Amino acid sequence: MEVKPKKKQKLKLPASSEEFFQKIAGLASFAVKFLIELFKPPYEINETLKQFFMIGYKSFPLVAITGFIIGLTLTLQSIPTLDKFGAASLVPSMVALAVILEIGPVITSLIFAGKIGSGIGAELGSMKVTEQIDSMEVSGTNPFKYLVVTRIFAATLMLPILVILADAIALFGGFLAINIFDYTSLKTYLVSAMANITFSDIIPAVTKTFLFGMSIGVVGCYEGYNASRGTESVGIAANTAVVISSLMVILIDMVMVQLASIIF
Amino acid sequence: MSEVKNDDEILSVSKLKKSFGSNTVLSEVDLKLKKGETVVILGRSGTGKSVILKCIIGLIFPDSGSIEIFGEDFLSIKQAEKSKLRIRIGFLFQSGALYDSMTVRQNLEFPIIRQPDYKKSDLSGKVEEMLENVGLVEAIDKMPSELSGGMQKRIGLARTLMLEPEIILYDEPTTGLDPVTSNEISHLILDMQKKLDVSSLIVTHDMQCAKLVSNRIVVLKDGKFAAEGTYEELEKSDDEFVRGFFKFE
Ligand SMILES: Nc1ncnc2c1ncn2[C@@H]1O[C@H](COP(=O)(O)OP(=O)(O)OP(=O)(O)O)[C@@H](O)[C@H]1O
Ligand SMILES: [Mg+2]
Numbered sequence A: 001m002e003v004k005p006k007k008k009q010k011l012k013l014p015a016s017s018e019e020f021f022q023k024i025a026g027l028a029s030f031a032v033k034f035l036i037e038l039f040k041p042p043y044e045i046n047e048t049l050k051q052f053f054m055i056g057y058k059s060f061p062l063v064a065i066t067g068f069i070i071g072l073t074l075t076l077q078s079i080p081t082l083d084k085f086g087a088a089s090l091v092p093s094m095v096a097l098a099v100i101l102e103i104g105p106v107i108t109s110l111i112f113a114g115k116i117g118s119g120i121g122a123e124l125g126s127m128k129v130t131e132q133i134d135s136m137e138v139s140g141t142n143p144f145k146y147l148v149v150t151r152i153f154a155a156t157l158m159l160p161i162l163v164i165l166a167d168a169i170a171l172f173g174g175f176l177a178i179n180i181f182d183y184t185s186l187k188t189y190l191v192s193a194m195a196n197i198t199f200s201d202i203i204p205a206v207t208k209t210f211l212f213g214m215s216i217g218v219v220g221c222y223e224g225y226n227a228s229r230g231t232e233s234v235g236i237a238a239n240t241a242v243v244i245s246s247l248m249v250i251l252i253d254m255v256m257v258q259l260a261s262i263i264f
Numbered sequence B: 001m002s003e004v005k006n007d008d009e010i011l012s013v014s015k016l017k018k019s020f021g022s023n024t025v026l027s028e029v030d031l032k033l034k035k036g037e038t039v040v041i042l043g044r045s046g047t048g049k050s051v052i053l054k055c056i057i058g059l060i061f062p063d064s065g066s067i068e069i070f071g072e073d074f075l076s077i078k079q080a081e082k083s084k085l086r087i088r089i090g091f092l093f094q095s096g097a098l099y100d101s102m103t104v105r106q107n108l109e110f111p112i113i114r115q116p117d118y119k120k121s122d123l124s125g126k127v128e129e130m131l132e133n134v135g136l137v138e139a140i141d142k143m144p145s146e147l148s149g150g151m152q153k154r155i156g157l158a159r160t161l162m163l164e165p166e167i168i169l170y171d172e173p174t175t176g177l178d179p180v181t182s183n184e185i186s187h188l189i190l191d192m193q194k195k196l197d198v199s200s201l202i203v204t205h206d207m208q209c210a211k212l213v214s215n216r217i218v219v220l221k222d223g224k225f226a227a228e229g230t231y232e233e234l235e236k237s238d239d240e241f242v243r244g245f246f247k248f249e
Helices: A017-039 A045-084 A088-129 A132-138 A143-181 A186-194 A199-225 A232-263 B049-057 B079-087 B104-112 B126-133 B149-162 B179-196 B207-213 B231-235 B240-246
Strands: B009-020 B023-034 B038-043 B064-069 B089-092 B167-171 B199-203 B216-221 B224-229
Touching (some): A017 A143, A017 A199, A088 A186, A088 A199, A132 B089, A143 A186, A143 A199, A199 A232, B009 B049, B038 B207, B049 B064, B089 B149, B179 B199, B199 B207, B216 B240, B231 B240
Parallel strands (some): B167 B199
Antiparallel strands (some): B216 B224
16 A cells, blocks of 8 residues: 655644635534534434533533632632722622633533533544444434534533532632621622623623533534544544634634624 | 356446545446345545445445446436335445344334335244344344344344345454454355345455355456456456455465
């Protein structure tokens, strides 16, 4: 067999503008296919439940620790500063605003992109490389439904739940931080934390996390599902999935914040 | 084995051409398979034998040429119909391609429980029966990673046979197996043909298997079939290259 010199494979970010647009088109059509297949029976219920567990439940500890520390440190660092202006009583409210609107959703999603995006990319990538996806296809079953729809769906539903939990844990971290300085009851703390938050703040903050979850799922699945031949493409798929989905989270966040300020 | 005497053409490939970039793998492949016939494809490593099988099952799209299966133009039908046809075709991957997150039992059940007209009764005892055929009943609750390469291959074969396909494409079914098991697999292939009138296309380097199961042998060279005939005919071929496959010493 003829042996060709291998090109040095680095992290595969789109090299040319053509490749860039091809990737965008690929991701978009993947997302559309997901939405179409999602509603078509038969449903892969068992696999979906399994993915809820793998993607949601197993990410919880990481997300919880991060949320707790962010709430704690944010509060600890804000108290001395705001105290100078005599505004220490505004700390809970400020932390809650920051956490619920921006820090909670974005940090949780970035961590989720690192854990789940790479996990899905590597798993589907190795299934592709070892011909398992081909094997499903030739046996007349629909690998897209079984592998992709279940994972994107789980990521879309689980991330918002994780974000809400992380927000709550972060607020609790803030509560502990305040109690380091002087005693406050949980009730007083929550009342002052929520004082400035309205429903129209929470709705866009939660809505965008659905989009974050879906884009992380779509990118992870796309990279894995379209991995090329050879084991190194598994690493590339996982790596690219994290890079692109993290970027997507930031970009979608920017767009959604603009949109929300127009609508509300 | 002798030639099959009927004219029911079940699979017909003509003028198949496929290149990967500048690497022309298949230049002009023509192949016909009759009902109940077993054709063996010989060829040096890397000449494109696996590519032919993958074109036929639709995993690789050829550059040009036509593929007809059960009288239908396989290259232009819709995805839904393609899936329906594929259920009637079995494919054994060279690598086995077992689903490594599932047990052996789940591997075998995977395609069956996803058929539209699936009933639970279809399944009773079938997994055990197929595993019996390949001599691996004891592996039923194991994960693929706990099995040896040869065992994985045999599970792959059992999984392929689960849907009782009418055409089976085998990519090196006996490679990597010990002589005794190889012989058993060859006999299993023969049984499938005799009992169920299965048509098979087999890529193999195992000449004992080829001798036992083939009605006809084709030899792939430089992107097309360079020779065709029964085992006995090709063994006495004038062509040095063809005879090379039949020398054992
Ligand atoms: N998906 C693909 N993309 C690019 N090149 C490919 C692809 N599949 C196969 N090839 C190339 O096609 C040629 C034939 O490959 P193939 O796997 O069909 O060989 P083979 O005859 O089955 O060999 P072996 O007996 O070793 O299995 C090789 O040069 C291989 O590099
Ligand atoms: Mg091969």
